[in-house]
Amino acid sequence: MVERVRHQLFLPRPLSDRLEALAAKPGATKSAILADALTAWLDRRGSSELDDRFGLRLDRMTGALSRIERDGYVLLETLALFIRFELSIQAPLADGDQAGRAIGRERFEAFVTQVGRQIAAGRRTIGAEQDR
Secondary structure, rough: OOOOOOOOOOOOOOHHHHHHHHHHOOOOOHHHHHHHHHHHHHHHHHHHHHHHHHHHHHHOOOOOHHHHHHHHHHHHHHHHHHHHHHHOOOOOOOOHHHHHHHHHHHHHHHHHHHHHHHHHHHHOOOOOEEEE
């Protein structure tokens, strides 16, 4: 059995009347109602402490994620504009130009291989000067 300590409280009349009405219901006591209310109030105060403790860190993380998202959009837009530019200045290959198509395939394979190497090594081409 939990040890109980007696407390003397002074409540405003309207609040006291509401407590009396709640305690009049079967199975309810003033002590149980006040203990539940006090526990809930103290628990809310504890959650405020967690907000105070971790709120600043979470705000910083949110800002960092926003910058990462913005940078991703910038990179995608840059890539899309570069591709559109390249496609607009490159002359299309003739249907029978097998040598030109072979050179294009080789260049594409070299490009994909280079991208794979850069990603595997963790190197960056954009912003590499800032990292040094």
